[in-house]
Amino acid sequence: MELMTKSPLQIARGSYQPKMPAVLKGHVVLKEGAATQSVADQEEIKQLFPNTYGMPLITFEAGEAKAHPAVNVGVILSGGQAPGGHNVISGLYDGLKALNPENKLYGFLGGPSGLVDHKYIELTGKVIDEYRNTGGFDIIGSGRTKLEETEQYEKGAEICRQLGIKAIVIIGGDDSNTNACVLAEYYKQKNYGIQVIGCPKTIDGDLKNEMIETSFGFDTACKVYSELIGNIQRDANSAKKYWHFIRLMGRSASHIALECALQSQPNMCIISEEVEAKNMTLNDIVEQIVDVIVARANAGLNFGTVLIPEGLIEFIPAMKRLIAELNDLLAHNEDFNALETDDEKRQYVKGMLSPESSQVYRDLPKGIARQLTLDRDPHGNVQVSLIETEKLLIEMAAKRLAKLKAEGKYKGKFSPLSHFFGYEGRCAIPSNFDADYTYSLGYTAAILISEGKTGYMSSVRNLTAPADQWIAGGVPITMMMNMERRNGKMKPVIQKALVRLDGAPFKYFEKHRKSWADENFSYIYPGPIQYYGPAEVCDQPSKTLLLEQGK
């Protein structure tokens, strides 16, 4: 056997030509809509972004050939990985080269810090070709440095001048695009002649609005997780003896959990936004889970699946208050830090919390209480994302079931297993949908640049239609903004999209979840992402998107 340098699928994907909107295949003219306004807090946002506020929506239409002077462009990958990042860059590259073969593309290394620290490479055709249709952000690496300081902006401008860069494309989530917008405003105000264009990236699916139908990577990541959930469900349904508690990455919002539920039809899926809206306690959630376990046990089914969104803990109002109290109480608390044993620390905490939070704290399993009290980040804050909520719920459900069993109200057997899926999906080879969508986003960004636009996010819409009918253009980033409190100060930020309880995806889930809980044969087994074969297998967008668009 010869030593591999790539897998057969890696090699085969290299020659995939992403599908794209028909309009991007020819010459383009920009059609501008009416002036826009921000989603809320219009006056404040307008004041903060005098140069980039109120710009019109842009859509591309077929136009005449025209000359485009050569430009150099820089690109940055920001934040957590999402499948398709490499295709944004290859679409951007191809778009730039189609406009003018003299155009050049630079990639800043390791995220936004590459711009500030002047670390970059030129992205030539040879480099790009190595990364077409692949997962990962490894072409130039990513990072989490926030662009928030004037000094950073100036350092960025410096390297742009050195390299003759006229535009920067920032591929990132809501925070990174907020920063992109601030940077665009700054460069425009300073008249530096450096445009900034954003691209909507995040597997979490929480960067979306009327004009940005979905962030890229969400589709692929959810399909990977759903493959695994489906496989586990088939295992559960074959072995008939395990309850699988599966926590899913996705930060605050429950979009990933909901999409995976729509794809795999598990027995249960907790939606954080519903927990918050109904003011549920941790015990309420456990009760709900236990009810399903008992009902299934009564039907002879001692197995099942429960999906749990990563952000759950923060959405349980009582837990949220407890965590806030603990953060206040324990930050730089020398009395607490002077205590020696864990027991003393727990006793101290119990005494200092409000009566309600103290009760919540007492009800928690020891391991979790310990984690909340002792495992804290350098700022003294609880590290919520490290809490293994799936194990917490297992422990609490087991306790409750033991009680019911003692009372003769439960005769089943509870053998739980826990899983956490996250890193498995962030760098998967992008689905055809994400490969096409990201390539189009990058290509669109090239055109926005060539037209001198700044402060825009690349936008490709009508995504449940075939790709050639997709609508490409740009959305002013200020349009997505409102004012929110961050570290005690009001800041302009892109509004995060949580799961809407009045939205079609949740409504569909709500309508069917009872039958998914009760019935034996409602599991769906999505299987692995397919890149070849029938279109109904290979080219489907997410269920969330289909439902949101009434399909």
Next chain:
Amino acid sequence: MELMTKSPLQIARGSYQPKMPAVLKGHVVLKEGAATQSVADQEEIKQLFPNTYGMPLITFEAGEAKAHPAVNVGVILSGGQAPGGHNVISGLYDGLKALNPENKLYGFLGGPSGLVDHKYIELTGKVIDEYRNTGGFDIIGSGRTKLEETEQYEKGAEICRQLGIKAIVIIGGDDSNTNACVLAEYYKQKNYGIQVIGCPKTIDGDLKNEMIETSFGFDTACKVYSELIGNIQRDANSAKKYWHFIRLMGRSASHIALECALQSQPNMCIISEEVEAKNMTLNDIVEQIVDVIVARANAGLNFGTVLIPEGLIEFIPAMKRLIAELNDLLAHNEDFNALETDDEKRQYVKGMLSPESSQVYRDLPKGIARQLTLDRDPHGNVQVSLIETEKLLIEMAAKRLAKLKAEGKYKGKFSPLSHFFGYEGRCAIPSNFDADYTYSLGYTAAILISEGKTGYMSSVRNLTAPADQWIAGGVPITMMMNMERRNGKMKPVIQKALVRLDGAPFKYFEKHRKSWADENFSYIYPGPIQYYGPAEVCDQPSKTLLLEQGK
């Protein structure tokens, strides 16, 4: 959106027609080889199996049409799930129907207990068509009841007489096929006219020998795990800040870990069989891991991947002795059970162990020592498979790295993440290889039955050649047997295949592992299993098999 009952891929796979050996497409004649003997302990095995010992190897060749009287057949799924079980059954069904459309197939429910408890369904074409090319064992369920008692054999014979069943096919691993052989011997000795045929199933890959080139399910499960490992490696290589410790299912043998290493080229992979052969301690393993972490940190690479086989702990000679001592010491030990606190228990144990084991015990992280001492199964044994070896190794490596850092010998940053993959792969949709292989195994079993054979395992060989060149036939199960101590008694069992350190797969791994540890770009990203598209992507057997067959 309409309510799904199947995913698009489930629907599309329903019409896949598995590829099979050319010889199975026409009429077959049996070619018998010379008499066989067991792999060891020939005299004992011969005495224990007077009626089924020494039978010839069988291969199928093209023959003339002949009449086959109608038979009824029963099938059993035994033990843990493996992708392709449903295709063994559909191949068996199609094979039986091709021989005589009057043939009937019954499925015993929930594993071997279905035979004993007379729980079964008839597997009609309608049922079979629902399960073609799907993962899981849910068509009839599986179970772990061992067929070892005369009373069970008699109860089995009873239901066979009732249903007119002339043959039973047992789809299982080494233990289940051992039981199949005992059952075949018993029925033959009693002259009951009930044949028993085995099929080699297990994702663990430890049921193989000269005539059984691989067990089914190994290929698919390893490809699923390798997909995830590859995705995680791409993530590691993009974020450049995490060390991923990934434990892989596979019971005692390290075949799965090795195959996944061959497919994904991780920075490290521990092979239990090597650990045992080199008489390594847990500290030795940690040293090896730490050496790689330090070397990569020196090259600026504070990230990587380590694969860990599930069975590792049992192969570390010192741990094996410690576990054996603990099992002896703690089983029904009333002094120990009377102790109240965990600390008292740990002190007691330290005092009672041999000096060497006591030292090993002292060196263990507290959580693991606790698990070894306190979390015991109903027989008082340590539950080795529950030990989170990946977390154990992380904890020990972190400690060692902190020490090196204090000594100025390590300047890197160690951010570890742990994963365990197992249930994700056991019920995946079978790869084309497993779909084809299992279908052929089932079809072959039908022919062995029609020819009156018993005590044979269905065998399909030459598996790295195109499917039409595969060689089909039967292998006497006694041929795979030797005598081993089980629960204090010598028993005839199929010899388990561990990773051979002189075998081509390990040799290949050994040759390349240093460069995989050091270099940045040796990761392979296999991606998800593909069922459509180019043959080099869709129809490859495992690397283990390719290397074993000199390819």
